[in-house]
Amino acid sequence: MSCDATLFDRFEERFFFCLLFKHKMPMDVDRKFMLEALKQADKAAQCGEVPVGSVVVFEGEIIASGFNRRESWQDPTAHAELIAVRRAAEELGSWRLCDCTVYVTLEPCPMCAGMLVNSRVDRLVFGARDPKAGAVRSLFALTEDPRLNHAVDVREGVLSEECGDKLTTFFRSIRRARKAQQSSSDDNDVEAD
Ligand SMILES: [Zn+2]
Numbered sequence: 783m784s785c786d787a788t789l790f791d792r793f794e795e796r797f798f799f800c801l802l803f804k805h806k807m808p809m810d811v812d813r814k815f816m817l818e819a820l821k822q823a824d825k826a827a828q829c830g831e832v833p834v835g836s837v838v839v840f841e842g843e844i845i846a847s848g849f850n851r852r853e854s855w856q857d858p859t860a861h862a863e864l865i866a867v868r869r870a871a872e873e874l875g876s877w878r879l880c881d882c883t884v885y886v887t888l889e890p891c892p893m894c895a896g897m898l899v900n901s902r903v904d905r906l907v908f909g910a911r912d913p914k915a916g917a918v919r920s921l922f923a924l925t926e927d928p929r930l931n932h933a934v935d936v937r938e939g940v941l942s943e944e945c946g947d948k949l950t951t952f953f954r955s956i957r958r959a960r961k962a963q964q965s966s967s968d969d970n971d972v973e974a975d
Pocket of ligand 1: 861890892893894895
């Protein structure tokens with residue numbers, strides 16, 4: 783009786799350990815790669831772009847990365863995850879990214895969510911939600927729509943505060959710069975008067 787109980791306790795212990803392990807590990811790995819996506823977002827900010835960054839992971843390694851280049855390239859499709867996925871396809875020599883996970887700091891827009899379905903990406907991990915354009919959870923659920931021929935496993939909210947703060951800081955600095963520019967041009971107008 784006591785032997786059975788001990789066995790059961792051990793089984794239970796292992797079971798909960800597995801649950802904990804299973805739950806904890808992907809989160810730590812996801813955080814690790816999201817930090818890399820955040821570094822890409824920093825590069826975007828340095829170029830005066832809205833700070834969104836992305837990395838694509840295959841077999842536990844980053845095979846491609848990208849950051850928003852819409853302004854510098856004057857390209858409406860130059861979103862971080864789209865650039866990263868395009869580079870990943872080039873790297874793997876295939877448009878099918880079945881075993882890849884895409885990390886992006888901001889919830890993908892309809893264009894990028896559609897692209898993720900089309901590229902057969904296995905997983906998507908994103909940081910902050912985009913209530914104005916998000917097509918994964920906020921406005922649409924494109925990556926999990928059962929009517930489409932592929933569904934993407936989604937995890938949201940990884941380092942969401944850090945991802946969101948980067949955007950807030952960027953837009954705040956732009957507003958400040960605009961205000962400063964406005965007031966200096968007002969001063970010039972007064973001087974000219
Ligand atoms: Zn997009």
